[in-house]
Amino acid sequence: MHYDYLIVGAGLYGAVCAHELTKTGKKVLVVEKRPHIGGNCYTENVEGINVHTYGPHIFHTNSDIVWNYVNQFASFNDFVNRPKANFKGEIYSLPFNMYTFEKMWGVKTGEEAKAIIETQKNQAGIKEPSNLEEQAISLVGKDIYEKLVKGYTEKQWGRDCKELPPSIIKRLPVRFEYNDNYFDAKYQGIPIGGYTALIKKMLGGAEVLLNTDYLSERDALDKMADKIIYTGSIDSFFDYSEGRLEYRTVRFETEILDVKDYQGNAVINYTDRETPYTRIIEHKHFEFGQQEKTVVSKEYSMNYSIDSEPYYPINDSKNNQCYMKYKDLAEKQGKVIFGGRLGEYKYYNMDDVIESALNMIKTIIK
Numbered sequence: 001m002h003y004d005y006l007i008v009g010a011g012l013y014g015a016v017c018a019h020e021l022t023k024t025g026k027k028v029l030v031v032e033k034r035p036h037i038g039g040n041c042y043t044e045n046v047e048g049i050n051v052h053t054y055g056p057h058i059f060h061t062n063s064d065i066v067w068n069y070v071n072q073f074a075s076f077n078d079f080v081n082r083p084k085a086n087f088k089g090e091i092y093s094l095p096f097n098m099y100t101f102e103k104m105w106g107v108k109t110g111e112e113a114k115a116i117i118e119t120q121k122n123q124a125g126i127k128e129p130s131n132l133e134e135q136a137i138s139l140v141g142k143d144i145y146e147k148l149v150k151g152y153t154e155k156q157w158g159r160d161c162k163e164l165p166p167s168i169i170k171r172l173p174v175r176f177e178y179n180d181n182y183f184d185a186k187y188q189g190i191p192i193g194g195y196t197a198l199i200k201k202m203l204g205g206a207e208v209l210l211n212t213d214y215l216s217e218r219d220a221l222d223k224m225a226d227k228i229i230y231t232g233s234i235d236s237f238f239d240y241s242e243g244r245l246e247y248r249t250v251r252f253e254t255e256i257l258d259v260k261d262y263q264g265n266a267v268i269n270y271t272d273r274e275t276p277y278t279r280i281i282e283h284k285h286f287e288f289g290q291q292e293k294t295v296v297s298k299e300y301s302m303n304y305s306i307d308s309e310p311y312y313p314i315n316d317s318k319n320n321q322c323y324m325k326y327k328d329l330a331e332k333q334g335k336v337i338f339g340g341r342l343g344e345y346k347y348y349n350m351d352d353v354i355e356s357a358l359n360m361i362k363t364i365i366k
Contacts, residue, residue, distance in 0.1 A: 003029040003224055007206070008214045009231030011039020012350060013340035015202035016357035017229050022205030024365055029225060030203060031212040036196070037203060040309070041350070043194030047256055047293045050194035051283045054309070055250060055299060056267060057195060058286070060185035061351035067187040069354060074198040076189035079286055081182040083267040083279075087147045093180045094269065095173040096140050096148075104143055110176030117141040135166030139174050151273035156301045157248060165316065190286045222335075227364070231340035233310060234326045242325040245345055247310035253277075254297040262294050276300060313345050320345075337364070 005021050007014045010032035018028050036042050040054040058081045061067055070076070085092040093099035101113035120141035129135035132153065136145040149169065153161055157168075173184060181188075191198045214221055215236060222228065230237060235245045266285035270277060277298040284294050304310055313319065323345040330338045339360055341348045348356065 001029075001207075001224065003027045003207075003226075005029070005227050005229060006031065006221060006225035007229045007231070009039065009340065009342075010034075010037040010199070010203065010208060010210075011231060011340065012041055012199065012353045013231045013343075013357045014039075014229065015199045016354055017339075017361060018206040019202040019204075020358065020361040020365070028206040030206050030208045031214050031221060032208065032210050033213040035211050037208065037210070038196045038199045040311075041195040041199065043196045045194070046283075046295050048291045049284045049289055049293075049295050050196075050287060051254065051295050051297070052195075052281065052286070053252075053254075055252070055297075055311075056281050056283075056286070057350060058183070058188065058190065059350055060183040060188040061349075062186045063351060063355060064186075065358075066351045066354050069358070070191070070198065073201040074191035074193065076187075077192055077287060078188075079190045079266075079288070080188055081266070082180045083182060083269060084265050085148050085152075085269045085271050087151075087271045090147075091268075092148055094148075095175065095180070095182050096144065097173075097175040097180050098178045099180055100144065100148075101176075104147075113176055116143075129166045131162045132164035132166055132169050133161040136161070136169045139169065139172075148271045150271075151275075152269055152271040152278060154273060155276075155278050158301065158303055192287065226335075228336045229360075230336050230338050231343050233342040234323070234330060234338055234345060237336075237338075238326055238329055242329075243322050244306075245322055245326075246314040246319050247304040248312040248314065249302050249304040249308045250278075250311055251300050251302055251308075252297045253300070254295060257294050257296060259294055260290075260292055262296050310342060313341075313347055315345070315347070 004026040005028045007018055007028060007030045010030050014030055018030050021028050041057050042053050043050040044053050083094045085094050092103055098110065101107050105116055107113050117140060121138050124137050124142060126134045126138050129138050136149045150161055157164055262282050263280060267279055267281055269279045277300050279299050281297045281299065282294055284291055338344065339357060340353060
C-alpha cells in the first residue's frame, strides 16, 4: 500500500491532521507506538468510569472555531474545573481567589487582600522578581506562597523555587473576586464518553497501526508515503545528535475503591512538601458519575528518563537553544513536517494543539 501521508502519533495533533487530510480525499496511514489511540488524552473505561490514564484533561477554549470543531465528534458536558488545595489537612480554593484570601486571612474584600499582599511583598524586599519565589510572593503574598505554592511547585519541577523562572507562576490566575473557575475560558467541558471515543471518530477515515514504533521501522515506513507528519519527540527523530531535550514526567498510582465518593472533587492538590504526590484525581467527577465504586489516581512528578513518557518541556535557555538546533535540522527535512507538543518542544493546551494542526493543514492543502 502507498499513502499520501504518514502520520506518526495518534494523539490529538495527529488525529486532527488525519481527519482534515482524509476529508480532502488523501490516503492516510497513522502509526502509533502505544497500544491505543489518543496520546496523553487517552481515556479508559474502568467500572463504567472514563479514567484519564495520563492525567486530567479538561477541554477549555475561547475560540468559536475550535469549540465548533470538537463538537463535530462529541457532545461535551458543562464540567467546570474547581480544584482544591490540601495543605496538611487545611482545604483552600484554587485558583487564588477571594475564597482563598478569606480562608487565609479572614478578609472580605479584594482591597483588603491586595493590601496584605503588597505589605508582604514589601517586607520581602521584592522590586523586580527574578525567580519563581519572588514572583509568587509579588502576586499572592508570602503566606499563600509558603502554603499553596512552594511545596507543590518544588515537587512538580524537582527544583527549589529560587532556581525556577518567574514565568511559570505567571500562568496561574489570581482573582480578587469570588470566582473559583480555574479557566477563564468561554467554553469548558469534558467530552461525554471520554476522549478516546472523540479521537476514534477523528481517525475514522485513516488506517491506524498500533504498537508500531516509527523510529524502529523508519526505512520501511518512509517508503510508504509521499509526506510525513511527525508528532514524536524531535530530538529522538534526529537520534539525539544535538543532545537530549529535558522534560518532567509523571507517574500514577491508580486504584478502584469500593466507595461511592472518595474526595468530593475531581482534583485536589497536596501542597505541602512532605506529601510525596502532587495531587489526587477522582475521575468520576469529570462526568458527574454516580457509579457505586470510584477510581482515584495519585500523581507523582518525576525526572524524565528515556523509558518514561515526556510530559512538560523544561523551556529554560539551555533547552531552548538545543531545540533551536533541532528546529534548524527539521526545516531542512523536505518530506517531514514536525508538529505538536513533542515535535515543537512546546507546552500546548488541547485547544492550542487543534488550532496549530488546523493551521498547519491549511498550509499544505491548497
